[in-house]
Amino acid sequence: MVDYMVVGLGLAGTAFCETLRRNNKTFVVFNDQSQTSSRVAGGLYNPIILKRFTLSWRADEQLAVSVDFYKQLEQFLNIQFDEKLNVLRKFASIEEQNLWFEAADKKSLKQFLDTQLVSNKNAGIKVPFEFGKVLETGKLDTKVLFDGYTKWLKQEKSIFLETFDYNELKVLPNFVSYKGISAKNVVFAEGFGMIHNPYFKYLPMQGSKGEYLVIEAKELQERNIIKSSIFLIPLGNDLYKVGATYNRDQKDNGITEDAKEELQKKLDSLLNCAYKVIDQEAGVRPTVKDRRPLVGKHPKYNNLWVLNGFGSHGIMIAPWASKALYERIEIDAPLLDEMDIARFN
CATH class of the missing domain: 3.50.50.60 (FAD/NAD(P)-binding domain)
Incomplete structure (x- = not known):
């Protein structure tokens, strides 16, 4: 028993x-x-819904528990899988910058939204209106x-x-x-x-299929997570994960050419440098x-x-x-x- x-x-x-x-x-x-x-x-x-600059559902409560939880788990397993990385939200306009500052004034968001805008210093990324930096973010190597x-x-x-x-x-x-x-x-x-x-x-259970690309971009040399219409996530060794798609109609783990084309189109609007697709992955999220x-x-x-x-x-x-x-x-x-x-x- x-x-x-x-x-x-x-x-x-x-x-x-x-x-x-x-x-x-x-x-x-x-x-x-x-x-x-x-x-x-x-x-x-990432506690922030970056499309609307709002707090995810009970994200402050969840983050308070999860950060310490994963730290203790790393120590128990004697491995490292949690990397603290900033998320930089690419602004598409001055209006979006203003919305960011309005959101940062709210009590529930102050600790997560930096009011000091970040200028783009990476020639490999197209950013006409600077970045907003999200705090207390990172990446787990699942x-x-x-x-x-x-x-x-x-x-x-x-x-x-x-x-x-x-x-x-x-x-x-x-x-x-x-x-x-x-x-x-x-x-x-x-x-x-x-x-x-x-x-x-x-x-x-509704289910939402998500597909991701892994690319190699040797000229990019970016250490932050970049959010535009997609996420660009550094993996090390000039590799980046790009995603994700949302498809409520497909319920399988197979990769598709349509998703690859969609992600590459969005990636082309973000990057100024050459890249090569190394891998493509898919899974169905348990959405309700x-x-x-x-x-x-x-x-x-x-x-x-x-x-x-x-x-x-x-x-x-x-x-x-x-x-x-x-x-x-x-x-x-x-x-x-x-x-x-x-x-x-």
Whole structure:
């Protein structure tokens, strides 16, 4: 008998497992790596919606939890995956600059928006109206994070690299049983794969496919994250990640020529230098119709739980929502109505 069975090891699953470890709970994980959105994502944490200069949903609360969470996780795994980088928002006009200053005057945004505009000193980037700098931002190398955490789970013999078979799950009043393993609770953190879960597929998972390019641009030599109509994210060694597209119609992890052309067109309007496309990646984000997470208990079974629906903000939401779900299960602390799946019962 273990305390928890966790299904899925993206951002949600990893954050919840780490929350369990820090609270001395026993657990096993099932993961088949069928969901790629966390692994291929740009890895940004940024509290500001840069299209409208507004604060992301509860971003200040999430950032306060996630920064320390990832710092401790780096120390535990003895690896580095969190890089502090500034996000520079390219202005398209003087009017946008004025909107930036108006936003920076707001109490909720002051700590995140620098009022000192940044002049462009990189000849490889087209910037006629300067940049606005977002503070308290950075980038996680999610591949390094997931590989490091999976390695530790393997050492602990706590992970099964296989597809979870829902037909094998027996839900009993006080525990569940699955292929000879018993657990007090199951937490499903499957990302978009939740649409195949017979216990939670009733939830309004929408899904949004995102595609990214990895380019090599030796002349660019840029160390900041640049945001225009796309993000340009430095990876080191003259490599940059460019993204992302948003496609609600396609629900697969395959790359497309249309997305490549869309990203290159936007990239050409940003860069003044030569570049070469090295790679293209895709994944389906677990987006929800009301743009809020899916967290909580199954309406019928008291030991089945879900942790999902973080969309494109998983890096900041995952540690914060994991803590909330853990406290809901262990001490019956209430969940926020906005993210509790009871809103769809």
